[in-house]
Structure formats: structure tokens, C-alpha cells
Amino acid sequence: xxxxxxxxxxxxxxxxxxxxxxxxxxxxxxxxxxxxxxxxxxxxxxxxxxxxxxxxxxxxxxxxxxxxxxxxxxxxxxxxxxxxxxxxxxxxxxxxxxxxxxxxxxxxxxxxxxxxxxxxxxxxxxxxxxxxxxxxxxxxxxxxxxxxxxxxxxxxxxxxxxxxxxxxxxxxxxxxxxxxxxxxxxxxxxxxxxx
Amino acid sequence: xxxxxxxxxxxxxxxxxxxxxxxxxxxxxxxxxxxxxxxxxxxxxxxxxxxxxxxxxxxxxxxxxxxxxxxxxxxxxxxxxxxxxxxxxxxxxxxxxxxxxxxxxxxxxxxxxxxxxxxxxxxxxxxxxxxxxxxxxxxxxxxxxxxxxxxxxxxxxxxxxxxxxxxxxxxxxxxxxxxxxxxxxxxxxxxxxxxxxxxxxxxxxxxxxxxxxxxxxxxxxxxxxxxxxxxxxxxxxxxxxxxxxxxxxxxxxxxxxxxxxxxxxxxxxxxxxxxxxxxxxxxxxxxxxxxxxxxxxxxxxxxxxxxxxxxxxxxxxxxxxxxxxxxxxxxxxxxxxxxxxxxxxxxxxxxxxxxxxxxxxxxxxxxxxxxxxxxxxxxxxxxxxxxxxxxxxxxxxxxxxxxxxxxxxxxxxxxxxxxxxxxxxxxxxxxxxxxxxxxxxxxxxxxxxxxxxxxxxxxxxxxxxxxxxxxxxxxxxxxxxxxxxxxxxxxxxxxxxxxxxxxxxxxxxxxxxxxxxxxxxxxxxxxxxxxxxxxxxxxxxxxxxxxxxxxxxxxxxxxxxxxxxxxxxxxxxxxxxxxxxxxxxxxxxxxxxxxxxxxxxxxxxxxxxxxxxxxxxxxxxxxxxxxxxxxxxxxxxxxxxxxxxxxxxxxxxxxxxxxxxxxxxxxxxxxxxxxxxxxxxxxxxxxxxxxxxxxxxxxxxxxxxxxxxxxxxxxxxxxxxxxxxxxxxxxxxxxxxxxxxxxxxxxxxxxxxxxxxxxxxxxxxxxxxxxxxx
Numbered sequence: 001x002x003x004x005x006x007x008x009x010x011x012x013x014x015x016x017x018x019x020x021x022x023x024x025x026x027x028x029x030x031x032x033x034x035x036x037x038x039x040x041x042x043x044x045x046x047x048x049x050x051x052x053x054x055x056x057x058x059x060x061x062x063x064x065x066x067x068x069x070x071x072x073x074x075x076x077x078x079x080x081x082x083x084x085x086x087x088x089x090x091x092x093x094x095x096x097x098x099x100x101x102x103x104x105x106x107x108x109x110x111x112x113x114x115x116x117x118x119x120x121x122x123x124x125x126x127x128x129x130x131x132x133x134x135x136x137x138x139x140x141x142x143x144x145x146x147x148x149x150x151x152x153x154x155x156x157x158x159x160x161x162x163x164x165x166x167x168x169x170x171x172x173x174x175x176x177x178x179x180x181x182x183x184x185x186x187x188x189x190x191x192x193x194x195x
Numbered sequence: 196x197x198x199x200x201x202x203x204x205x206x207x208x209x210x211x212x213x214x215x216x217x218x219x220x221x222x223x224x225x226x227x228x229x230x231x232x233x234x235x236x237x238x239x240x241x242x243x244x245x246x247x248x249x250x251x252x253x254x255x256x257x258x259x260x261x262x263x264x265x266x267x268x269x270x271x272x273x274x275x276x277x278x279x280x281x282x283x284x285x286x287x288x289x290x291x292x293x294x295x296x297x298x299x300x301x302x303x304x305x306x307x308x309x310x311x312x313x314x315x316x317x318x319x320x321x322x323x324x325x326x327x328x329x330x331x332x333x334x335x336x337x338x339x340x341x342x343x344x345x346x347x348x349x350x351x352x353x354x355x356x357x358x359x360x361x362x363x364x365x366x367x368x369x370x371x372x373x374x375x376x377x378x379x380x381x382x383x384x385x386x387x388x389x390x391x392x393x394x395x396x397x398x399x400x401x402x403x404x405x406x407x408x409x410x411x412x413x414x415x416x417x418x419x420x421x422x423x424x425x426x427x428x429x430x431x432x433x434x435x436x437x438x439x440x441x442x443x444x445x446x447x448x449x450x451x452x453x454x455x456x457x458x459x460x461x462x463x464x465x466x467x468x469x470x471x472x473x474x475x476x477x478x479x480x481x482x483x484x485x486x487x488x489x490x491x492x493x494x495x496x497x498x499x500x501x502x503x504x505x506x507x508x509x510x511x512x513x514x515x516x517x518x519x520x521x522x523x524x525x526x527x528x529x530x531x532x533x534x535x536x537x538x539x540x541x542x543x544x545x546x547x548x549x550x551x552x553x554x555x556x557x558x559x560x561x562x563x564x565x566x567x568x569x570x571x572x573x574x575x576x577x578x579x580x581x582x583x584x585x586x587x588x589x590x591x592x593x594x595x596x597x598x599x600x601x602x603x604x605x606x607x608x609x610x611x612x613x614x615x616x617x618x619x620x621x622x623x624x625x626x627x628x629x630x631x632x633x634x635x636x637x638x639x640x641x642x643x644x645x646x647x648x649x650x651x652x653x654x655x656x657x658x659x660x661x662x663x664x665x666x667x668x669x670x671x672x673x674x675x676x677x678x679x680x681x682x683x684x685x686x687x688x689x690x691x692x693x694x695x696x697x698x699x700x701x702x703x704x705x706x707x708x709x710x711x712x713x714x715x716x717x718x719x720x721x722x723x724x725x726x727x728x729x730x731x732x733x734x735x736x737x738x739x740x741x742x743x744x745x746x747x748x749x750x751x752x753x754x755x756x757x758x759x760x761x762x763x764x765x766x767x768x769x770x771x772x773x774x775x776x777x778x779x780x781x782x783x784x785x786x787x788x789x790x791x792x793x794x795x796x797x798x799x800x801x802x803x804x805x806x807x808x809x810x811x812x813x814x815x816x817x818x819x820x821x822x823x824x825x826x827x828x829x830x831x832x833x834x835x836x837x838x839x840x841x842x843x844x845x846x847x848x849x850x851x852x853x854x855x856x857x858x859x860x861x862x863x864x865x866x867x868x869x870x871x872x873x874x875x876x877x878x879x880x881x882x883x884x885x886x887x888x889x890x891x892x893x894x895x896x897x898x899x900x901x902x903x904x905x906x907x908x909x910x911x912x913x914x915x916x917x918x919x920x921x922x923x924x925x926x927x928x929x930x931x932x933x934x935x936x937x938x939x940x941x942x943x944x945x946x947x948x949x950x951x952x953x954x955x956x957x958x959x960x961x962x963x964x965x966x967x968x969x
Contacts, residue, residue: 188807
């Protein structure tokens with residue numbers, strides 16, 4: 001009697017198990033599952049303030065995972081002793097999103113830093129501030145953003161170097177000065193330059 | 196049942212055991228319920244022989260001289276049985292023990308525990324019983340287990356702790372909760388086990404490879420967490436316990452209500468619930484920003500017994516939301532170097548203590564439903580069947596949301612892992628001298644990513660395993676243990692193709708075997724020696740196969756190897772145990788050789804990404820050897836005084852590269868003094884204890900290995916505890932006051948994942964109160 005009950009209970013359990021083991025789908029991801037924030041293209045456009053030099057651009061393209069940069073052209077060709085007005089554009093080429101627009105909208109949470117390396121090649125200063133964009137001035141201060149900047153090359157600059165671009169993200173909320181840093185760097189790219 | 200007898204014959208032939216003429220066997224049961232009493236001590240003091248009963252209450256003491264002998268049978272909470280019998284004896288000795296009228300008899304308890312410990316296992320096994328667990332209530336599972344010698348904790352700040360057994364952790368240590376294998380995203384070092392230790396009545400840690408009984412993954416050890424048995428006597432009872440912790444402002448509480456009704460004979464139930472809520476922890480100097488957490492768990496157990504049939508069902512939910520130290524989340528190597536140079540939190544924060552949990556954070560919910568049935572039939576054959584379904588939902592929120600989102604609103608990762616498993620075990624009653632278990636397991640898993648983020652690939656996997664495990668009392672002193680197992684896992688995964696951002700479809704099958712051969716030799720009533728050669732294996736997990744990207748908090752770029760094979764271990768260990776009136780001691784030595792140990796090795800070239808440059812680690816394999824000694828001794832020179840000392844030493848080597856293996860704990864030494872003046876004064880439960888632990892600096896570093904900063908220095912921590920029972924409004928309140936890190940020492944641990952950023956918590960005063968309900 002007891003054995004009979006037991007057999008029945010075990011049978012039911014086995015059936016339950018068998019059903020649940022077979023009733024399943026493959027787990028294949030559907031559509032765009034797991035899409036993350038992506039920046040795959042960074043472009044610098046530099047226009048000289050004097051007419052003696054010509055405008056130059058350089059574009060860094062990354063793989064879809066953000067690795068393996070290629071630069072087009074291979075270096076940014078700058079003239080010594082020249083001042084350029086510059087701008088930066090960021091794109092997600094896979095989803096065809098203009099990230100620059102998103103940074104404009106959240107300009108109080110973003111700050112670009114630029115530097116020529118070695119420093120003897122020249123200086124870079126940021127020329128815009130939060131009030132240049134539509135975003136609310138949440139922190140009460142009109143701090144730098146860096147979507148536009150000015151590059152002044154040294155008169156004696158020659159050879160090659162890099163122009164380093166850093167994008168600090170202030171996820172804590174707005175930045176608190178034009179020289180603030182954060183522990184969140186979204187973009188850190190060294191563009192090759194040559195003279 | 197001819198086949199079990201045939202198996203026994205084979206086992207006998209294999210083990211080459213000698214059959215003796217005189218033996219004493221029998222069974223120990225509860226006089227009231229007829230239930231078997233496993234772990235009861237059966238002693239023949241005049242012949243200096245002893246044995247402990249097995250899970251079915253059975254014992255056997257062979258190789259006895261023909262004589263008359265006094266037999267003493269004792270068990271915690273029962274009146275001891277004493278009789279004079281003749282050997283040989285024609286009928287089995289069946290002993291029915293009556294529950295003790297009064298509380299525990301101290302001397303008999305000691306004798307029982309001593310026999311239980313001496314004969315425990317051919318491996319080193321440590322147990323935290325209900326009493327130990329009560330003293331640790333309110334702590335996480337990782338913290339709780341770190342009390343045991345040879346077990347340490349891998350921490351990710353104050354909120355995440357996972358157990359490390361003899362230098363191995365995560366996918367190399369199995370956790371079983373009431374017999375159900377816990378299935379979460381345990382590959383991650385910063386993923387704590389989704390277990391509420393409040394509910395546990397007993398936690399057992401098997402140290403070393405245990406692949407035969409537990410299957411794939413039991414390379415470093417097994418943690419078994421079991422609830423107390425249900426109470427089938429009609430009535431309702433319960434227990435309420437509350438804890439407060441000063442360091443993080445943590446409050447915790449747990450309530451258990453259980454009972455059985457006369458109207459429904461054979462049924463019993465238990466409902467357990469617990470909550471923990473903590474604010475930010477504090478180092479001796481600063482508040483650890485965003486280290487608050489909130490946790491809640493509930494567990495419903497229903498049991499039914501009729502004749503030999505025992506059925507129990509469990510419904511369990513565990514849910515936690517925990518903050519991750521704000522300063523551990525940063526962009527790239529440049530950030531990491533700035534943070535290390537700074538030595539602590541961002542000085543601009545000016546952060547104040549809070550209970551708020553902000554991003555980065557984890558939110559995890561783990562649900563389990565299981566049904567377990569056990570019965571005995573025929574001449575004492577056992578059948579045990581279990582079905583379990585569990586779902587693990589893990590959401591991780593980055594400090595840093597997508598551009599259009601606010602941090603903390605949408606998860607960066609949202610993984611759900613659904614596991615179903617069936618276990619079937621048969622224990623034929625082959626002989627009084629031998630136990631045999633034959634079992635099979637089947638399991639299926641489905642892992643899916645939510646709409647945001649992509650951490651590890653979606654996959655579907657099927658596992659199957661088959662094992663036979665037996666023990667055999669070759670002589671009265673020698674017990675042998677042997678087993679074999681075969682497992683297979685087939686898996687279809689959908690890793691992301693990094694070039695196209697589409698998904699690949701990869702099928703792989705892994706096959707592994709496990710074996711164990713061991714022996715336990717009793718050297719009289721006070722000593723035993725055990726040895727064991729065990730093996731285990733595990734398939735590589737999906738993160739090791741298919742990772743590709745930056746691991747936040749370590750600034751490492753990790754690359755999986757889709758062609759990795761299985762990892763196998765061969766573990767040789769020996770344990771010497773001593774139990775006597777004044778001394779308990781255990782010394783265990785082990786060498787665990789892991790073939791094709793999977794790890795992430797630093798690559799010569801860093802990865803350049805749009806977020807900067809990252810040191811790059813690629814998953815690969817090596818042969819590894821983990822060898823060590825765990826030793827502990829407890830001396831009771833006086834009735835009311837306990838002195839203890841312990842040491843745990845581990846040397847782990849990467850045999851392919853030559854030199855130390857990365858990521859293992861450093862050596863630990865400790866001791867304690869415990870005073871129980873109540874024993875001398877005839878009062879119950881009053882105690883005071885001081886303990887000290889010294890952790891050495893990890894100075895074994897793989898030559899050429901990349902460490903963002905050198906390993907932290909060694910440290911010494913002191914703790915104090917004071918407890919007793921206070922009668923108040925007619926109820927016995929068990930009260931315990933404790934201090935951890937008494938001297939507010941600043942320290943960081945080599946295994947702490949936040950060792951670059953912030954110190955571990957400082958002084959913590961704890962208050963625990965528990966009272967029975969009803």
C-alpha cells in the first residue's frame with residue numbers, strides 16, 4: 001500500500017520534471033537585446049582664424065565595442081604659430097545617433113578637456129559654456145563645456161605629437177567648476193598631430 | 196533486490212575488506228516518534244570502541260572479541276541508554292531513546308559531539324550548528340562562513356561577501372540550500388550568494404573536491420545549508436530575534452513560526468521571514484559612500500509524513516538591494532591611478548551617513564520552489580527524489596546611465612537565470628556494514644538578458660549526471676569511502692559578435708568525471724585519521740568563454756576564450772582529529788591540483804578604446820596547485836574556560852608560468868579565550884569571549900603581474916562578545932553584546948576588491964536579542 005503510494009508520488013514527480021525539462025525555448029536573443037551606450041566616432045574640425053592656413057579635420061573611428069581606433073587622416077596636420085577655432089562631434093554610427101546633441105542637452109554634466117602633448121606644441125582653451133546650449137543652468141554657474149575650443153600652436157612647433165581629448169561625465173549632477181574632474185571618463189582619445 | 200547485493204559483492208571485492216565473525220549492529224530511534232537518530236554515539240567503553248549512527252540511525256561495530264560488554268548510547272537532548280550485553284549477539288541491538296526531561300546534559304553532549312566529529316567524514320568538514328549560527332545572526336552568508344578555519348571571504352565593499360574555501364570561490368564552490376543547488380550568476384566575484392543565513396539550522400562546509408556527491412563545480416568545496424527539521428508534534432511555537440549593528444546603523448530581525456495541528460495528523464509547517472536594513476558603513480576615518488543595503492527574505496516549508504513516506508515542500512524568496520561604494524566606479528585606468536594616488540574618497544564629496552541606496556547598485560531577487568520526497572521500502576531501502584525550480588533575477592545599475600537616462604532608473608544589466616532540476620537517489624540496504632547510494636541528476640538552465648545591457652550571453656543548457664557512492668566498514672576501526680560519477684553539459688549560447696553587434700549561435704558539450712577514494716581510521720575513542728583522494732570538474736562558464744569588455748571597478752578589459760575546455764581537479768587530503776575531555780583538535784593538510792585552471796592572464800598589450808587605455812586580461816588556462824594546512828585546537832583546562840588557536844596556511848602556484856597563483860587569501864592565525872562562569876556557578880548560558888585574528892600580507896605575487904597598487908599590509912583584528920540569558924516577563928531572552936574590530940584598525944584585505952579605494956569598516960558594536968515565541 002505504502003509502496004504503491006510512493007510509486008505514484010514519484011511517478012508524478014518524474015512526469016513534472018520531464019514536462020518542465022522539455023517545455024522550453026532556446027534562449028535566443030530577440031531583436032536588439034542588450035543595447036548599450038555607444039560612441040564609435042569622434043571628429044575634430046579645426047578652422048584657422050587667419051587665412052594663411054587651411055581648415056583641417058581628423059576622425060577617429062572605433063569598432064562597435066569601442067576598441068581598435070583608426071584615424072582618418074592618420075594625423076592632424078597643423079601649422080606652427082597658428083590659432084584654430086575647433087569643434088568636436090561624437091556619433092554612434094551603429095545606431096546613427098548624434099551624441100553631440102545629447103551632450104548639448106546635458107551640457108552641465110559634461111566637460112571636455114584638451115591638451116597638446118608634448119605641451120611645448122601649443123595650448124588649447126575651451127571657448128563655450130553651458131549658457132550656449134538649451135540645457136538648464138542647474139548649478140547656478142555658467143561653466144565650460146568644451147564642444148568648441150581654440151588651439152594655438154607654438155611658433156616653433158615641429159615634428160609629431162598628440163592632441164588629447166578627455167570627456168568627463170558628472171553623473172553626480174552638474175559640475176561645480178570649469179576645471180572640475182570626475183571619476184567617470186567617457187572619452188579618452190589621443191589624436192596624432194603633425195607639423 | 197538482487198542488483199544491490201550484486202553491487203555489494205563487487206564493492207566487497209574491490210575494497211578487499213575482511214569480514215569478521217563478531218560484530219554488533221543495530222539502530223537507534225526516537226522512542227516517541229520512531230524516527231531514526233543520525234549521529235548518535237554508540238560506545239563500548241570497556242572495549243575502547245565506538246561508532247556513530249548513520250543517516251538512518253544504523254550503526255555497526257565489527258571485529259569485537261567474544262565478551263560481555265557495557266554499551267552506552269547517547270544523543271543530544273535524549274536520556275542516554277546503558278546496558279550490559281553479550282557479544283556475539285544474534286539479534287540487532289535496537290535502542291529507543293527517550294527525549295530528556297531536562298535541558299541538555301553537558302557531559303553526554305560532549306561525548307556525542309566528540310564521536311560525531313571523530314567519525315565525520317574522510318574529508319575535512321566544518322559545521323556551524325544552531326548555537327554557532329545564533330551568535331552570528333544578522334551577518335551575511337560570506338561573513339558567517341568566514342568564522343570557519345580555511346574559509347575566507349572575498350569582499351566587494353561592506354555589502355558583498357562570498358565564501359572562499361581553501362583558496363577557491365565562485366564557480367568552484369557549490370552552495371546547497373536544503374539540498375537544492377543554488378543557481379545564480381555566481382561566476383562574478385562581486386555577486387554574493389543569494390542566501391539568507393537567518394533560516395539555517397546548520398551549515399556544513401566540505402573542504403576540498405567533492406565531485407562525486409555534488410557534481411560539476413565542487414572543485415574547492417561545498418557549502419550545505421539546512422533548515423532545522425520540522426516539528427510534527429501538535430502545537431505552535433516560534434522564535435523572534437533582533438539585531439542592531441552600530442557601524443552601519445544596521446537593524447535586522449527574523450521571526451519563525453512553526454507548528455502542526457492535531458486535526459491534520461502528519462502535517463507540519465513553518466514560516467520564516469527576515470529583514471536587514473543597513474546604512475553606510477564607516478571606516479575608522481570616513482563614511483563608505485553608498486554602502487547601504489536592504490534585504491528581505493521569506494521561507495515557507497510544508498511537511499507531510501505518513502508511515503515511511505516523508506514529503507517536504509519549500510517556497511523561498513530572497514531579495515536584496517545593495518549599494519556599491521561610489522568611489523569604486525570610474526571610467527578608465529587614468530581614473531584608477533588618480534584614485535589610488537589620492538588614497539581615499541573624493542575629498543569634494545563631503546558625504547554624510549545615509550540609508551539611501553543610489554547607483555551604482557545591485558538589485559537581486561532569487562525565488563526557489565522545491566518538492567522533496569523520501570521513503571523507505573522493503574528491508575530498509577531508501578528512495579529520495581527532489582524537484583526544484585529557481586529563478587535568479589539580477590539587475591545592476593551603473594553610476595552612469597545611458598545619455599538619455601537618469602542613473603539608477605534603468606538597469607545597465609538585467610539578467611534572469613531560470614533553473615530546473617530533478618534529483619533521484621536510491622540507497623539500497625545492502626548490508627549493515629556498507630552503504631551505497633546510486634543517483635542521477637538532470638538540470639536545465641535558461642539565461643536571458645533584459646532589454647538593457649549585455650553582460651553574459653543568453654544561453655540554454657542541459658546537464659545530466661549519474662553517480663554511485665558507497666562507504667564500507669571494512670573493520671571496526673576502518674571505514675572506506677569510494678565513488679564514481681559521470682556528468683555532461685550541453686549548452687547553446689548566443690554571444691554577441693563584436694564586429695557586427697549581431698549574435699552568434701554556438702553549441703558546445705562538456706563531459707566530465709569525478710571519483711573519490713578515502714578512508715577513516717579510528718584510533719580508539721580519542722583519535723581518528725582520515726584521508727581522501729577526490730576529483731571534481733566544471734565546465735567553463737559563459738563569462739570565461741565569451742566576455743568581451745571593460746570590467747568596471749577594476750579597470751580591466753576582459754576577453755573570453757570560446758574554446759576553453761573543462762577544468763578538473765585532483766585533491767589529496769588528510770585530516771587528523773582528536774577529541775578528549777579537555778582537548779579538541781584537528782589538523783588537515785591538502786594538495787589540490789587543478790588541471791586547466793581557468794583564469795584571466797594579463798596580456799602584454801593594453802586595449803585602446805574610446806574610453807582610454809585598459810590593461811587587458813584574456814581568459815586562459817594553466818595547471819595550478821593549491822596546497823595548505825588548516826589546524827585548530829581547543830583546550831578546556833577548566834570546566835568554565837575554553838582556549839582556542841587556529842592557523843590556516845595556503846600556498847598556491849601557477850605551474851605553467853612558474854610562481855604564485857593570483858587571487859588567493861594570505862595566511863591567517865587566530866585564537867580565542869572563552870569564559871563560561873555559568874558552568875562553575877550552575878547558571879546557564881552566560882559567556883564572555885575574546886578573539887584575535889592576524890592576517891599576513893600577501894607577499895606571493897606572480898612575477899611580472901600587473902597590480903594597480905601593491906598588496907595591502909597585514910592586519911590584526913580583535914573582537915569581544917558577552918552573552919547570557921535573561922528572564923524577563925516570564926520569557927528567556929538570549930542577549931549578546933559584541934564588538935568587532937575593537938581597536939578600530941584601518942585595514943584592507945588582499946582579496947578585497949575595493950582594496951585600491953577604501954579601508955574596510957572600523958569598529959562595530961553589535962547587540963543581538965532572541966526570544967522563543969509561544
